[in-house]
Each structure stands twice: as C-alpha cells, then as structure tokens.
Amino acid sequence: MTIELEAPGQAGIEAERLRVLRSYDILDTDPERAFDDVTRLAARICETPVALVSLALGERLWFKARIGMADETGPELDSFCQHAMQHDGVYVVRDASIDPVYIDHPLVTGPANYRFYAGAPLIDDQGMTLGMLCVVDTKARPDGLTETQHMTLEVLATQVMALMERRRALTARRLSDEQAEAAVEVALQASEKLAESEARFQAIADSMPQMVWSAGADGYHDYFNARWFDFTGQTATPSDTDAWSAQIHPECRDRALAAWQASLATGEPYEVEYRLKHHADGYRWTLGRAMPIRNSAGTVTRWFGTGTDIEDIKRLEQAKALLSQELSHRIKNIFAVISALLSLSARHHPDAKDFARSARNRIGALARAHEFVRPHSEESRPGIAGTTLAAFLLDLFKAYDGEDGVPRVHVTGDDTIFDDQAATPVALLFHELATNAAKYGALSQPDGRVDLTLSHRGDRMILVWAEHGGPELDGPPLIPGFGSTLLAMSVEGQLAGRLDLDWAGEGLKVTVDVPRSALQPRRAAMAVA
Numbered sequence: 001m002t003i004e005l006e007a008p009g010q011a012g013i014e015a016e017r018l019r020v021l022r023s024y025d026i027l028d029t030d031p032e033r034a035f036d037d038v039t040r041l042a043a044r045i046c047e048t049p050v051a052l053v054s055l056a057l058g059e060r061l062w063f064k065a066r067i068g069m070a071d072e073t074g075p076e077l078d079s080f081c082q083h084a085m086q087h088d089g090v091y092v093v094r095d096a097s098i099d100p101v102y103i104d105h106p107l108v109t110g111p112a113n114y115r116f117y118a119g120a121p122l123i124d125d126q127g128m129t130l131g132m133l134c135v136v137d138t139k140a141r142p143d144g145l146t147e148t149q150h151m152t153l154e155v156l157a158t159q160v161m162a163l164m165e166r167r168r169a170l171t172a173r174r175l176s177d178e179q180a181e182a183a184v185e186v187a188l189q190a191s192e193k194l195a196e197s198e199a200r201f202q203a204i205a206d207s208m209p210q211m212v213w214s215a216g217a218d219g220y221h222d223y224f225n226a227r228w229f230d231f232t233g234q235t236a237t238p239s240d241t242d243a244w245s246a247q248i249h250p251e252c253r254d255r256a257l258a259a260w261q262a263s264l265a266t267g268e269p270y271e272v273e274y275r276l277k278h279h280a281d282g283y284r285w286t287l288g289r290a291m292p293i294r295n296s297a298g299t300v301t302r303w304f305g306t307g308t309d310i311e312d313i314k315r316l317e318q319a320k321a322l323l324s325q326e327l328s329h330r331i332k333n334i335f336a337v338i339s340a341l342l343s344l345s346a347r348h349h350p351d352a353k354d355f356a357r358s359a360r361n362r363i364g365a366l367a368r369a370h371e372f373v374r375p376h377s378e379e380s381r382p383g384i385a386g387t388t389l390a391a392f393l394l395d396l397f398k399a400y401d402g403e404d405g406v407p408r409v410h411v412t413g414d415d416t417i418f419d420d421q422a423a424t425p426v427a428l429l430f431h432e433l434a435t436n437a438a439k440y441g442a443l444s445q446p447d448g449r450v451d452l453t454l455s456h457r458g459d460r461m462i463l464v465w466a467e468h469g470g471p472e473l474d475g476p477p478l479i480p481g482f483g484s485t486l487l488a489m490s491v492e493g494q495l496a497g498r499l500d501l502d503w504a505g506e507g508l509k510v511t512v513d514v515p516r517s518a519l520q521p522r523r524a525a526m527a528v529a
Contacts, residue, residue, distance in 0.1 A: 014057075016128065017056065017057060017128060017129075017130060018057045020124060020126075020128055020130065021055060021057050021130055023168060024164045024165075024167050024168045025167055025168065026055070026064060026164060026167055027055070027057065027062065028062070029064075031064075031065065032064075032065070034163050035053055035064050035065035035160065035163060036065050036067070038053065038065065038133070038156050038159060038160055038163070039051040039052060039053055039065045039066060039067045039133075040067055041152075041156060042133060042135055042152070042153060042156050043067055043068065043135060045148070045149055045152045046118065046135040046145065046149045046152070046153065047137075047149075048068075048116070048135040048136060048137040049068040049136070049137065049138065050066075050067065050068040050069045050135065050136035050137070051066070051067045051068065051133075051134070051135045051136075052065070052066045052067075052069060052132070052133070052134050052135075052136070053065040053066070053122075053131070053132075053133055053160055054081050054131045054132050054134065055122070055130055055131035056081065056082070056085060056130070056131050061081060061082075068136075069136070080093070080102070080105075080107075080117050080119075080134070080136075081119065081131070081132050081134065083101060084117070084119040084121070084132050084134065085121060085129050085131075085132060088121075089120075089121070089154075090118060090119065090120045090145070090150055090153055090154060091117075091118070091119050091121075091132075092117070092118045092144045092145060093116065093117040093118070094116060094140060094141055094142055094143075094144050095115055095116070095140035095141070095142065096108045096114060096115050096116070096117065096140075097115055097140065112138070113138045114136055114137075114138060115137060115138055115139055115140040115141075116136065116137035116138075116139060116140055116141045117134060117135075117136050118134065118135050118144070118145055118149075118153060119132040119133065119134035119135075119153075120132065120133045120134075120153045120154050120156070120157035121157065122157055122160055122161055122164075123161065124161065125165075130164075132157075133153065133156055133157040133160050135153070142220055143216060143220045143222045144216075146222060146223075147302070210227065210306040210307060210308050211224070211225065211227045211228040211231055211286075211306060211307035211308075212224070212225040212227065212228070212304075212305070212306055212307075213225070213228060213304075213305050213306075213307070214302060214303060214304050214305070215290075215302070215303040215305070216302060216303075217264075217299075217300050217301055217302065217303075218264075219260065219261075219264045219303075221237075221244050222237070223237070224237055228307065230279075231276070231278060231279065231307075231309070232247050232276070232277055232278070232279060233278075233279025233280070234247070245257055247276055247277045248274050248275065248276060248277070249274065249275035249276070249277070249283045251275070252273075252274035252275050253274075255272065255274065256272050256274040256288065259271075259272040260272075263290065263292075263303075267292050267294075267300050269289070269290065269291050269292070270288065270289060270290035270291075270303070270305065271287070271288070271289045271290075272287075272288050273285060273286070273287050273288070273310070274286060274288060276307065284309055284311040285309075285310050285311045285313075285314040286307045286308065286309055286310060286311075287307070287308045287310045288305065288306075288307050289305060289306050289307075289308075290303045290304065290305030290306075291303070291304060291305070388415045388416065388417060388418050389415060389416050389417075389418040389426075389454065389461075389519060390411050390415040390454065391415075391418075392418055392423065392426070393409075393411050393426075393430060393452065394407070394411055396427060396430060396431065396434075397409040397411070397430075397434060399434075400434055400437075400438060400443055408443055408448070408449050408450065409434065409443075409449070409450045409452060410449065410450070410451050410452065411452045411454065412451070412452070412453055412454070413453045413454035413455050414454050414455050414456045415454065416454070416456070416461060416516060416519060416520075417519075417520050418519055418520065422495065422518060422519045422520070424494075425490040425491075425494035425495050426490075426495075426519070428486060428490045429486075429487060429490040429491060429512070430452075430465075432486050432487060432490075433465055433487070433508075433510060434450075436508075437450060437467055437470070437508070440470075440471070441467045441470045441471070441507055441508055442467035442468055442469050442470030442507045442508075443467075443470075444470065444471070445469055445470055445471070447469045448467065448468065448469035448470045448507075449467075449468050449469055450465060450466065450467050450468070451464075451465075451466045451468065452464070452465050452466075453466070456516070459515060459516055459517070460513055460514070460515060460516065461513075461514050461515070461516045461519060462511065462512070462513055463511075463512040463514075464509070464510070464511050464512075465508070465509065465510040465511075465512070466507065466509045467506070467507025467508050467509070468506060468507055469506065469507070470506060470507040470508075472506060473503050473504060473505065473506070473507065473508065475503050475504070476501065476503040484501070487499060487501075487510075491512055491514065495514045495515075495518045495519075496514065496515060496518055497512060497513050497514030497515065497518065498512075498513040498514075499511075499512055499513075500513075
C-alpha cells in the first residue's frame with residue numbers, strides 16, 4: 001500500500017533513507033505474518049483498535065503491516081508519522097483534539113475521530129530512522145501509555161528492525177523461512193515475559209487487604225486493585241483526578257487534594273485521613289498513604305499508594321471520647337454537689353461560714369485542675385488563650401492554699417507565653433507533685449511550703465520545684481510508683497524535656513528542663529508556617 005507525502009526537507013537524508021530501505025528488500029512486498037503479528041500484539045497490549053508498521057521513503061509513506069485501519073484513512077496519517085519521526089524515543093499525542101499540531105487534522109475532525117497516537121521509531125544500526133511502529137485510538141488518554149505499554153512498544157519496534165535485518169540476511173544468505181520467523185518468536189517471548197510480570201504484580205496487589213493504587217509522576221491515577229473496586233462499587237478505572245476525587249466526601253475532598261498536590265510538588269510522602277464512598281455503607285474513614293518511586297537521578301517517576309479502612313478505629317476513638325466525657329461530667333457534678341452541700345450547711349451553721357467558703361474555693365480549684373488533667377479530644381480541650389504559665393500554675397495551686405487564703409506554693413521567676421496544647425501535660429505534672437506533697441511531703445505539714453522557680457536559659461525553660469518544711473527524706477522509694485511514671489511521661493514523652501528528681505534533704509526537689517517551644521506549640525507552628 002503506497003501513500004504520497006509532501007516534499008522532503010532534506011533531499012540528501014531522504015535519498016540515504018531510500019537506499020537503506022531498498023537494501024532490506026522489503027518495499028512493496030506482500031503482507032507477512034511476522035510483521036502482522038507484531039502489529040496485532042502492539043494493538044493488544046496497548047489496547048488500541050489501530051496499529052501500523054510504516055516506512056518513510058522520500059515522497060511515499062508505505063505500510064508494511066496494519067491492523068484496524070481502512071485504506072481510505074491511510075493517506076491522512078502522514079503528518080502524525082512525519083512529526084513523530086522528528087522526535088527521539090516513543091512519541092505520544094494524548095489528545096489530538098486539543099493538541100495545536102493536530103487540532104484541525106482531518107483524522108481528528110472527521111469520521112475517523114482519532115484522538116490518541118503513540119509511535120516508536122524504527123532505527124537501523126547506523127542510527128537512521130526508517131519509519132514508525134505506531135498505535136492509534138479514538139479515545140483520548142490523559143495518562144498516555146502505562147510503563148508496561150511504553151516498554152512493549154519499544155521492544156516490538158526493535159523486533160520489527162530485527163525482522164527487517166532477517167530479510168536482508170535472507171536475501172544475502174538464503175536463510176530458511178523458519179529463521180525469518182524466529183524474530184517474531186523473540187518478540188512474542190518478550191511480550192509474554194512482560195505480561196507475566198504484570199500478572200504477578202496484579203496477583204500480589206489483589207491479595208492485599210488494603211486498596212492499592214498507582215499514579216504517574218504527573219499525579220494521574222492509572223491503576224486500582226480489586227479491593228478498591230470492591231470497596232467503592234465502581235466498575236471502571238477513573239480516567240482523571242476529578243473522577244477519582246469524586247469518591248471522597250465533599251467535606252474532606254479539598255483537604256485530601258491539597259495534600260496530594262503538595263506531595264506532587266515536593267516529592268514528600270502522602271498521608272491523609274478522609275471519608276471514602278463505600279458501595280453499601282455511605283462513607284467510611286480511610287487512611288490514604290503514598291510513597292514516590294525515584295529513578296537513579298532522584299526524579300520521581302511514579303507513585304504507589306494504599307487506602308486502609310479505619311472506620312472501626314474511628315468509631316472506637318469516638319466511643320472512648322464519649323466515655324471520658326461522661327465520666328468527667330459525673331465528676332464535675334460531684335464537685336458541684338459537694339460545693340452546694342457546703343453552702344447549705346453554712347446557712348444552718350453560721351460559725352462554719354469561713355470554713356465552708358475556704359472548702360468551696362478548694363473544691364472549685366480542684367474542679368478547674370480536673371478539666372486539664374482529664375483526657376481530651378481536640379474539640380473538648382479547654383482553651384487558655386491569653387494565659388501565661390505563671391498565671392496558669394497559680395490558678396492550679398489555689399486548691400492547696402492555707403486556711404487564711406495564703407498561697408503555700410510560691411511561683412517566682414521568668415514568666416512565658418503558654419499555649420493550651422501544653423496545658424494537659426503541665427497540669428498532670430504539677431497536679432501530681434502537689435497531690436504527693438499534700439499527702440507525704442511539705443504540704444502535709446502546717447508550716448511546709450513549696451517554691452516553684454521559672455527561668456529562661458536560651459531556648460530552654462527550667463522549672464524547679466523545691467519543698468521545704470516537710471518530713472525528712474532518706475532517699476527515693478524502693479519501688480517507683482505510678483506517680484513517677486506519670487511525671488516522666490508528662491515531661492519526657494509529651495513535652496520532649498528532661499526530668500531530675502532529688503530525694504535528699506528536707507524535701508523533694510524536682511528539676512524540669514523543656515524546650516520553650518513545647519509550651520507554645522501552636523505559636524511555634526504558626527511561626528514556621
């Protein structure tokens with residue numbers, strides 16, 4: 001089959017190309033099964049209706065093999081192949097209807113309705129491009145070829161050249177027909193190995209309990225395992241980001257997409273929680289994660305990700321939060337009832353009025369301390385905006401004031417801005433110290449007191465708790481109790497600091513060394529942002 005082309009730009013190159021093609025003894029020959037098999041395999045693996053082996057010779061474009069293309073559409077394919085031959089490697093047109101080069105092409109605007117083109121050059125051993133092995137589709141493909149399809153097209157183009165070399169050798173050496181067809185067998189074996197490798201990956205991915213997906217470096221998802229389809233009830237792979245993100249709950253969609261775009265821009269791992277549409281259970285909470293795959297130069301080439309159903313975990317967390325809130329509510333009611341009983345008793349016993357007032361103040365201080373010590377969710381966490389560390393501690397220690405209202409825990413030194421996110425570990429720490437002092441330490445004695453000194457040392461905050469006037473100590477307890485564990489957890493685990501306990505002398509001395517940023521994490525995060 002012969003097609004007339006436009007005049008060549010470089011007569012010398014075209015003349016040399018024609019000379020090389022004639023040496024293969026292939027021009028204007030009848031169809032051959034070996035070449036037809038290659039085009040059929042290319043169309044099958046690339047999932048296109050059209051595949052061609054085209055050779056360019058001067059003013060002619062000639063097809064050695066074709067599948068899925070009628071004779072009358074051939075002459076108009078010249079500009080696709082001509083333009084493709086000017087590029088190195090596999091040339092891809094993802095959507096010809098929006099490509100400036102092809103937007104007005106007859107094959108795009110006419111009945112053929114061509115949208116997608118991908119071609120691998122046919123290059124001889126001297127580096128001369130003789131034509132193209134190409135595939136064509138009537139559907140646009142924003143994601144282009146998969147990695148397997150891209151590799152297969154290159155391999156099959158190499159095998160076309162191997163077939164042509166076999167023809168040239170056959171002419172010179174009169175090789176048998178069996179030797180001529182061996183090249184196609186090599187191509188089939190290569191394609192079978194690729195298919196086997198892809199099938200192995202598919203089997204592994206489908207056996208995983210998580211949803212598995214992959215995306216190109218540009219962020220377009222091109223693969224979802226069977227678990228994703230089972231979960232969402234979808235029957236076809238989403239063709240673009242909008243179709244994929246449509247499965248995410250509207251309230252989570254912008255956040256999930258923003259995190260995805262940030263990972264694409266920076267190459268950092270992707271991790272976000274969102275609600276994903278379930279085929280039979282509304283939306284379920286899902287943990288999405290993805291890691292980049294990089295080449296030897298460090299460039300991201302692909303993304304592989306998973307989606308894990310965490311709905312049951314979320315429900316358990318909500319149940320625990322609800323239980324904590326219920327327990328806290330009951331404890332607060334107990335404080336309120338005791339305070340009311342004291343007020344009622346004071347009315348009938350005027351001589352106990354001062355005692356009742358003092359007791360109510362202490363109960364109120366304990367109730368405020370309880371708000372910070374109890375477990376909190378992000379929603380129930382108490383706010384202390386505008387409160388400094390010293391003011392927070394003084395309020396916490398009111399429960400331990402003397403009968404005359406004089407504080408027994410003295411807070412002095414360098415004050416600092418205090419954020420509500422650090423309130424719980426700080427409250428746990430000093431509420432535990434004050435409670436122990438009231439039971440066993442300085443605050444258990446009428447004249448005992450505690451000095452709490454705050455000081456800045458560079459980017460560190462040093463807090464020293466020193467008890468005076470308490471029982472003599474003869475060393476630490478033989479078996480550390482829960483209180484010691486709680487102190488270490490609050491300082492080292494939650495505030496990223498250091499804790500030192502000195503049990504010598506007249507009373508316990510505790511030194512707490514923490515980063516100043518740990519006391520104001522939200523402000524530190526805002527400064528970084």
